[in-house]
Amino acid sequence: MIQQAIQHIQSRTALRPEIAVVLGSGLGAFADELIHRTEIPYSEIPGWPPSTAVGHAGKLLVGKLDGREVAVMAGRAHLYEGHTQAQVTHGIRVLHALGVQSVIFTNAAGGINLSLQRGGLVLISDHINLQGANPLVGPNDDRLGPRFPDMSAPYDPGLRALARATAVALGITLREGVYVAVTGPNLETRAEYRMLRALGADVVGMSTVPEVITAVHMGMPVLGVSIITDQCLPDALAPVSLDRIIAVARTAEPRLSALVRGVLERLN
Numbered sequence: 001m002i003q004q005a006i007q008h009i010q011s012r013t014a015l016r017p018e019i020a021v022v023l024g025s026g027l028g029a030f031a032d033e034l035i036h037r038t039e040i041p042y043s044e045i046p047g048w049p050p051s052t053a054v055g056h057a058g059k060l061l062v063g064k065l066d067g068r069e070v071a072v073m074a075g076r077a078h079l080y081e082g083h084t085q086a087q088v089t090h091g092i093r094v095l096h097a098l099g100v101q102s103v104i105f106t107n108a109a110g111g112i113n114l115s116l117q118r119g120g121l122v123l124i125s126d127h128i129n130l131q132g133a134n135p136l137v138g139p140n141d142d143r144l145g146p147r148f149p150d151m152s153a154p155y156d157p158g159l160r161a162l163a164r165a166t167a168v169a170l171g172i173t174l175r176e177g178v179y180v181a182v183t184g185p186n187l188e189t190r191a192e193y194r195m196l197r198a199l200g201a202d203v204v205g206m207s208t209v210p211e212v213i214t215a216v217h218m219g220m221p222v223l224g225v226s227i228i229t230d231q232c233l234p235d236a237l238a239p240v241s242l243d244r245i246i247a248v249a250r251t252a253e254p255r256l257s258a259l260v261r262g263v264l265e266r267l268n
Helices: 002-012 028-033 090-098 157-170 190-198 209-217 242-266
Strands: 019-023 035-041 059-065 068-074 102-111 121-129 174-181 203-205 222-231
Touching: 002 035, 002 059, 002 090, 019 028, 028 068, 028 242, 068 090, 090 209, 102 121, 102 209, 102 242, 121 157, 121 209, 121 242, 157 174, 157 222, 157 242, 174 209, 174 222, 203 222, 209 222, 222 242
Parallel strands: 019 068, 019 102, 102 222, 121 174, 174 203
Antiparallel strands: 035 059, 059 068, 102 203, 121 222
């Protein structure tokens, strides 16, 4: 299925990107910055699951940005949509086989750390997987990666240092923290937020971790950045709607786009 997907993508574009950007909820505008781009709906790519979540365009774009060939996943699939771990990570497998060497993941997340503000950016330093599943379960294909991949530094230290330096140069406030992935689709209870904070999580979301595990399995350096769309404070918890989450993400997107573009410009 991976080979069929590659054949289809290569039949649509002659570009061979070496870096990819995955866009989360409400973060699709970055894809518009690509020039000479080809847009391929996920529904047309063999094995690629559709993205039904609000704020996810559901298409792969391949184009150029500042002279660099880039692939952009405008939206992703989630476990809560009924997809399997293999389906959720299929796009990352395909991009690796296409020649992509490193991936920048973005997402909209809830802020558990009391110091995080709505609309702020958080550089992911590590993660906790509470989705109850792992994309590497099952027979291991040694052509893709080892049976027991090391996860001591899933978010590449060099890329994180580059992101911090870029943020300083652009005057963008960039906090750093641990991302915890839950299955969803409901938001968490007060008791669950207290538990997640006690476990050491700073932000919480419903994506990214399976994709990161898959990328690391294949030896791809990874960078992750979250936009804080709501404050998950159990003692002052207010109801939040999806519309509000998307609105906050879109408000903060220009700063995220500037950060990602700055990283791409400085990346060797």
